[in-house]
Amino acid sequence: MKPIDLMYQTMLAELVQRSIDAAWTADFPPEGRFITAQVKDKRYWYIDIPDGKGSKSRRYVGPVDDLEISKRVLDFKRDKNDYRARRRMVTSLTREGGMIAPDTLTGDIVDALAAGGLFRLRGVLIGTVAFQTYAGILGVRLPIAALLTGDADVAQDYAISREVEDSLPPILDLLQSVDPTFRPVPHRSGVAASSAFQTDSGYRVEFLTSNRGSDDYIDQPSRMPALGGASADPLRFLDFLIRDPIRTVMLHKSGVPVNVPAPERYAVHKLIVASRRRTDGQGTLKRDKDIQQSALLIEALSQARRHADLALVYTEAWERGPAWQEAIKAGSGLMTDEDRERLRDCLETGGRQIGEDITLPY
Structure with missing residues (x-):
């Protein structure tokens, strides 16, 4: 499994934080454009928002002489520049960084x-x-x-x-x-x-x-x-x-x-639900995809040295009782020999790291 360059992983972390910040502060869509219009003897701020179909709608914002509103317009220009920068980051992460x-x-x-x-x-x-x-x-x-x-x-x-x-x-x-x-x-x-x-x-x-x-x-x-x-x-x-x-x-x-969901939870959950899929038509296809995604995440978690994370959530699921244990056993039984061996190695390594004697599903 080919790793993603650390530079792009760092860029993603920055994008996450900046996107979360923008979601908290944005009152106006970044694709909009502020304009002023004279109405009688007073000027007002409006924002034109494209609808993606060649037209646009105009929304009232407030009077130009309202210092708080004018400050928001200036902040919007700053945020819009950040929006453009984030779009460039997304493009770089997907086209060059190998992300999806x-x-x-x-x-x-x-x-x-x-x-x-x-x-x-x-x-x-x-x-x-x-x-x-x-x-x-x-x-x-x-x-x-x-x-x-x-x-x-x-x-x-x-x-x-x-x-x-x-x-x-x-x-x-x-x-x-x-x-x-x-x-x-x-x-x-x-x-x-x-x-x-x-x-x-x-x-x-x-x-x-x-x-x-x-x-x-x-x-x-x-x-x-x-x-x-x-x-x-x-x-x-x-x-x-x-x-x-x-x-x-x-x-x-x-x-x-x-x-x-945390990726280690997703990996264990997919083992469980795969065992409960119907075995006809779409059920079989979904089951196979469940197992494929679980195996890929287990490999990725192992490669990222996150054995303990997987061991902890696996133990949580196992300790929920016999129905959970049977589902995990059945799901892991659908994996290839190579994937089962990787799961075993990851759980044993993670068990040593967290000081737990992990009960393996096979």
Whole structure:
């Protein structure tokens, strides 16, 4: 597995911090342009915002003689220069640094959700879209075949959604701002709630939440107060995946700050869910991709000398009981001999580092 040059890893760390800072301070979109206009005997600031289709909208800002507003305009010019610099950094990281940019549609969707407040409200990007960010986090080049996707999955803990007392704007409005053909997908249970939204071309955005209770809840979507009218499908083992997520940046436009699972949790989680996939058609393909992504992350974690990180989360999962242990055993049984040996070596090394006698799955 080819490493990413340290210079680009350092650049990514700087981009993450600058993108997070920009997300906190931006009141006006950086692609906009401030202008002044005379109205009767007074001058006012306005901002022209392109809509991406050759037109633009104009938004009122305030009077020119308001010193606070004029200061904001000057700050905007500074921030816009930073926006341009961040775009150049994204281009350099993807074209030269070996890191991964999402396809444009995925990037625009995640950008719209981020702007709406999804990650501020502690949503977590999961699935292959999250996996794409691990190249930069772990400092390795990941194969393209493991990165392709036609959907985006988002998770939020139910307790968080209930307790934050805030919400995204209407989720369908956010999605349709990117593609007007987005529509709610009727839930398989027949209830009047949607946890998934899909375009005419088949691109799917799905919302998920953790299920620690009875299996009776598996086919019943949970109403999520913070998700702008979207419900979420409860899934077993998801609480393990989204515990203690990390902040990083999706390499789209000037960088989109996102929350993703820790890569070691993703690796162990994929072993677990692979063992529970259906063995027909798409189920087999998804199972194979689960195992491939898990094996790649284990190799990358080993290469990055993060054996202890993997050993800690593996032990956490193993100690959750027999059902978890059986799932881990079944998932690791689907790996190649070489990948199983690498998992063994990584866990044994990590066990020595954390002072634990690791129980291996085989």
